[in-house]
Amino acid sequence: MFKKSNKKPQLDFFASVPSMLESSASKQYSDQSYWHNQFREQVLMRIDETVFKKLFSEKMGAPNASIQIMVGMMILKEGHGWSDIQLFENGRFNLLTRSALGLFNVNDPLPAESTYYLLRKRIYDHQKATGEDLLALTFEHITREQIKEFDVSGRSIRMDSKLIGSNIAYFSRYEIIHHSFCRYYKGLSESVKMTLADSDREQLDTILKEESTKTVYRSTKEEIKSRMQQLGTLIYKVLKLIPGNESEPFQTLQRVFQEQYKVEQDHQIVLRPKEEISSQSVQSPYDTDCSYRNKHDKPVKGYSVNITETCDDDSLNLITDVQVEIASAADNQFVVPAIEQTRQLLEHQVENCHTDGAYNSKENVDYCIEEDINFYLTGLQGAPSRYDLIPTQDGLLVTDTLTNEIIPSLKSKGNKWRINTVTGYRYFTQDAIDSCLLRKKISQYPLEIQNKRCNVEASIFQLCFHSRNNKTRYRGIIKHDMWAFFRCLWINLIRIVNFMEKVCQRTSEKAVESALLTIFTQLYLKKSGLRKITPELIENYPSLRSPIQLDIYRGF
Numbered sequence: 001m002f003k004k005s006n007k008k009p010q011l012d013f014f015a016s017v018p019s020m021l022e023s024s025a026s027k028q029y030s031d032q033s034y035w036h037n038q039f040r041e042q043v044l045m046r047i048d049e050t051v052f053k054k055l056f057s058e059k060m061g062a063p064n065a066s067i068q069i070m071v072g073m074m075i076l077k078e079g080h081g082w083s084d085i086q087l088f089e090n091g092r093f094n095l096l097t098r099s100a101l102g103l104f105n106v107n108d109p110l111p112a113e114s115t116y117y118l119l120r121k122r123i124y125d126h127q128k129a130t131g132e133d134l135l136a137l138t139f140e141h142i143t144r145e146q147i148k149e150f151d152v153s154g155r156s157i158r159m160d161s162k163l164i165g166s167n168i169a170y171f172s173r174y175e176i177i178h179h180s181f182c183r184y185y186k187g188l189s190e191s192v193k194m195t196l197a198d199s200d201r202e203q204l205d206t207i208l209k210e211e212s213t214k215t216v217y218r219s220t221k222e223e224i225k226s227r228m229q230q231l232g233t234l235i236y237k238v239l240k241l242i243p244g245n246e247s248e249p250f251q252t253l254q255r256v257f258q259e260q261y262k263v264e265q266d267h268q269i270v271l272r273p274k275e276e277i278s279s280q281s282v283q284s285p286y287d288t289d290c291s292y293r294n295k296h297d298k299p300v301k302g303y304s305v306n307i308t309e310t311c312d313d314d315s316l317n318l319i320t321d322v323q324v325e326i327a328s329a330a331d332n333q334f335v336v337p338a339i340e341q342t343r344q345l346l347e348h349q350v351e352n353c354h355t356d357g358a359y360n361s362k363e364n365v366d367y368c369i370e371e372d373i374n375f376y377l378t379g380l381q382g383a384p385s386r387y388d389l390i391p392t393q394d395g396l397l398v399t400d401t402l403t404n405e406i407i408p409s410l411k412s413k414g415n416k417w418r419i420n421t422v423t424g425y426r427y428f429t430q431d432a433i434d435s436c437l438l439r440k441k442i443s444q445y446p447l448e449i450q451n452k453r454c455n456v457e458a459s460i461f462q463l464c465f466h467s468r469n470n471k472t473r474y475r476g477i478i479k480h481d482m483w484a485f486f487r488c489l490w491i492n493l494i495r496i497v498n499f500m501e502k503v504c505q506r507t508s509e510k511a512v513e514s515a516l517l518t519i520f521t522q523l524y525l526k527k528s529g530l531r532k533i534t535p536e537l538i539e540n541y542p543s544l545r546s547p548i549q550l551d552i553y554r555g556f
Contacts, residue, residue, distance in 0.1 A: 081466030
């Protein structure tokens with residue numbers, strides 16, 4: 001049966017770490033401002049283990065190690081960018097890591113590797129089967145508690161997205177088809193393979209032996225096209241052998257076949273033109289979730305990660321929402337869920353939302369107007385129009401920005417306006433007019449509003465800090481979802497640690513200032529021959545304060 005972890009473990013007098021360290025090391029080890037103590041208090045102790053209760057049976061199958069510790073290990077792994085070997089090595093021999101996990105005694109056991117991997121697998125399988133993201137609930141609970149403790153305002157938020165590559169090789173069309181087929185065909189039994197004609201089996205055996213990368217390198221474009229045509233015919237025959245197969249390699253091959261080929265009425269297999277292949281098609285048989293996107297002439301096969309954070313001045317700002325979608329997903333679809341999630345954590349309305357032009361859409365603008373949210377964009381996608389459009393009572397005022405010439409406009413059908421140019425009529429829709437007005441509005445924003453969104457790029461940098469060539473170590477959207485939540489929990493922790501350090505510095509400065517004020521007050525009283533400065537005396541003689549303040553600022 002599921003049981004919660006003991007949050008107040010018994011210290012062993014002979015094995016507790018603080019008792020074994022010399023005084024200065026013990027003092028530093030116990031310093032609450034250090035990251036390991038902050039991690040334990042701000043992250044580990046806030047993990048709600050009851051969220052994971054549904055992963056275990058009521059009668060048997062209880063976890064043989066603390067779920068709290070194992071989830072903490074996952075966060076530490078992504079926070080430090082460790083491999084699994086480094087994680088367990090630090091968990092067993094690094095005193096600060098053990099302290100972060102609540103292991104204060106030298107003989108406290110770390111969960112075994114098999115137990116740790118089993119929990120990850122159960123979380124993954126549960127999300128894949130039910131769609132419920134347990135780590136999203138964990139992130140939400142931890143962040144909500146942090147927001148309450150540090151009184152995070154969150155009246156203003158900002159968001160940005162990042163394309164991150166999956167841990168896969170870049171395959172051409174032929175390589176995708178070839179690898180998908182080989183992955184499935186190798187798993188077939190010999191009895192099933194014998195149902196094929198001898199000539200087909202010989203061709204298939206030849207295909208299995210070849211290296212698709214070398215084939216692509218050595219062959220011409222026409223030869224590759226011919227081989228894909230031949231391979232499509234063989235795949236069609238093999239897929240008909242076991243109809244209704246539920247295995248993952250079969251489903252992948254079937255999907256690849258449908259995306260890359262067409263079956264004509266006479267059962268002829270035809271290769272689809274390149275233009276008909278969607279960006280959401282299979283990019284690798286080893287990660288069928290990822291999609292393709294070309295952004296700023298940089299192709300990415302992977303996912304789009306969107307993070308939302310608070311951005312109030314002179315206060316602690318935390319990441320409040322994390323969303324992971326396929327790379328081809330549009331940024332504007334993140335806005336409404338991000339605002340709703342942030343509002344749920346803050347328990348009050350968001351007043352300002354800062355984004356770039358990729359998040360602009362009519363639906364998002366209408367939503368922000370309805371919810372009374374200031375939707376600040378740093379720009380709009382696409383180049384500005386040559387014509388400046390201003391609606392007036394008399395119609396539409398059209399100005400050519402190149403010649404500064406005002407061009408007469410006429411109302412046309414379909415709620416459009418038109419002007420006469422050298423090349424013919426030019427039409428303007430209501431969307432074009434709205435875009436022109438929005439560009440003007442954006443250009444008039446104060447500099448502090450325009451720069452508000454920029455700092456979120458630092459959060460994006462930290463999110464992908466341990467990635468290599470903008471690629472993670474993982475495959476699949478669920479594993480990338482787990483990675484993103486763990487990284488954002490770590491980023492929030494570092495912000496809390498830095499914020500606590502600033503608060504301590506400010507408190508120290510105020511204490512020094514208060515002490516100096518007391519000293520200078522006494523000096524002033526002695527110099528003036530007064531016993532004390534009463535409120536009545538200050539009211540009658542306001543200048544009595546100025547010498548004290550003046551002495552402070554002069555550095556006495």
